[in-house]
Amino acid sequence: MGLTVEFRGRRSLFKPESVVQAVSNVDLTIEQGETLAVVGESGCGKSTLGRALLRSTPIAHGRVEFKGRDITRLSGRALRDARSQFQMIFQDPYASLNPKMSIYETLAEPLLVHGATDRASIRPQVLDMLSAAGLDPSFAERYPHEFSGGQRQRVAIARAAILRPDFIVCDEPLSALDVSLQLQILKLFTALKQQFSLTYLFISHDLARVFGFADRIAVMYLGKIVEIGTAADLYRAPAHPYTRALIAAAPSPNPHRDIPPAAATLRGDIPSPANPPKGCRFHTRCPQVMDVCKTREPTMSDLGNGQRAACHLLTQPPMAG
Ligand SMILES: Nc1ncnc2c1ncn2[C@@H]1O[C@H](COP(=O)(O)OP(=O)(O)OP(=O)(O)O)[C@@H](O)[C@H]1O
Ligand SMILES: [Mg+2]
Structure with missing residues (x-):
């Protein structure tokens, strides 16, 4: 809850100390037995979020609970014992x-x-x-x-x-494998989940790959979750322009022919997480940017069925015409 992870850059005579909020005020609940995928471009904070949940990177603010128990401040032996219930699987x-x-x-x-x-x-x-x-x-x-x-x-x-373990963070476990192997390893994850009642946080930069595999998907951009919902809802009705752009950019067959390509193409580079844009962090690349997006940070809107997205379009749609 309200989870924030910061990395401090080195301070020098000429450079003030820089702080990167790799994960910024994220609220996330993972249900026992579910597979929650976390997707987003490189550097958006996926791995840092996964490590924070396992208490393997320092937490600046916020709280991590595991099975109802606050594990944010555990240390020493208690932390080691708690960690035996978590595991992490890496790309390589x-x-x-x-x-x-x-x-x-x-x-x-x-x-x-x-x-x-x-x-x-x-x-x-x-x-x-x-x-x-x-x-x-x-x-x-x-x-x-x-x-x-x-x-x-x-x-x-x-x-x-x-x-x-009860909970496994899988950090891009498919990225180093070719496509046919990816499908086999996904099958293995599914089989083991059933056999051992596992819960997964499944990190991927490939939204298309996780649609058929995850129960829910969280989309991250520059340290924040911008949209979360069931895989089915995000597939059918992605609400955030960033989610739409990721879908449009996917190499696999595009299910969203109704999203005009021009409205969904990502422009420009990812801004530096040390100096994220004001207002909505996505506004510098958003194809539907409005004035309000440049100054005010959007809050999460509830779209029903647990789907939530942080976008001003959802609370103050632009006037027609
Ligand atoms: N140990 C660290 N010290 C300083 N900065 C870090 C550290 N780890 C990550 N960062 C920064 O935090 C931000 C998020 O990094 P993170 O590795 O969590 O992103 P990611 O979404 O997993 O990216 P990728 O898809 O490339 O794995 C980046 O700006 C990164 O440079
Ligand atoms: Mg990573």
């Missing part, structure tokens, strides 16, 4: 796997770190997890370099799931 499985550890050791390690003492009971757990992740248990003694990118991502996912 090779970087997140230790090349010197066999697949068996890779999966056994989290169990041992979190208190498993009975080595005999670990083995079946590891082998079961490998099969659940679509890997042949006979691969257990091999090393990460012996696998393809897709198989390595399966290993990373198996390692994340083996502690039976």
Whole structure:
């Protein structure tokens, strides 16, 4: 709630200290068992939001609750215990796997770190997890370099799931894979979610890719959530001009032929998050910008069915004609 993460730039004689609000006053509730996708262009704060929710980056303001418990100020042992219920999966499985550890050791390690003492009971757990992740248990003694990118991502996912976490942040886990592998890994995420009752925050820069996979989608722009709703509602009726622009820019077949391309094309570059535009942060690139957008920040409008968007068009539509 009201979550803000700031990074301070180095101060020098000639340069005042700069503060980047990578995540700015975000309110977000993730329901147990759901897949919430977070989408937006590079640098909009997706990874920082994911890390803040897992308490792996300092929080400047606001609060993070997990299962009704405030975890914002936990530290030391209490934080370590809480963290065993969270996991994170990254884009590049090779970087997140230790090349010197066999697949068996890779999966056994989290169990041992979190208190498993009975080595005999670990083995079946590891082998079961490998099969659940679509890997042949006979691969257990091999090393990460012996696998393809897709198989390595399966290993990373198996390692994340083996502690039976409640909540997994998946940070662009498909970006390094080609399209056919992306679909296979998405299937694996779905299967594991059902098998282990997982909850996902699924970070992606590709809105089209998450429509069929996520329950809800949050669209971020320069540290803020500009629109959130069910995947079906955002697909059918995107309310924010930025969401529309992302859809229009998607390479896959465009479901929104009724949005005139000219009204949906993103102009210009993303402004610096250290110095975000006044008013609506999106106004410098918005195809439907109005005067009010340059001075006043829009608040979230409730569009029904949990869909919300922050845009002045929703509260003061421009006059017709
Ligand atoms: N450790 C850090 N120190 C300083 N600034 C940071 C740090 N991490 C992120 N930032 C800044 O915070 C902003 C948000 O970054 P973040 O990595 O969360 O974006 P992202 O949406 O995940 O981008 P990408 O799609 O490229 O992964 C960026 O402006 C980035 O430069
Ligand atoms: Mg990122």
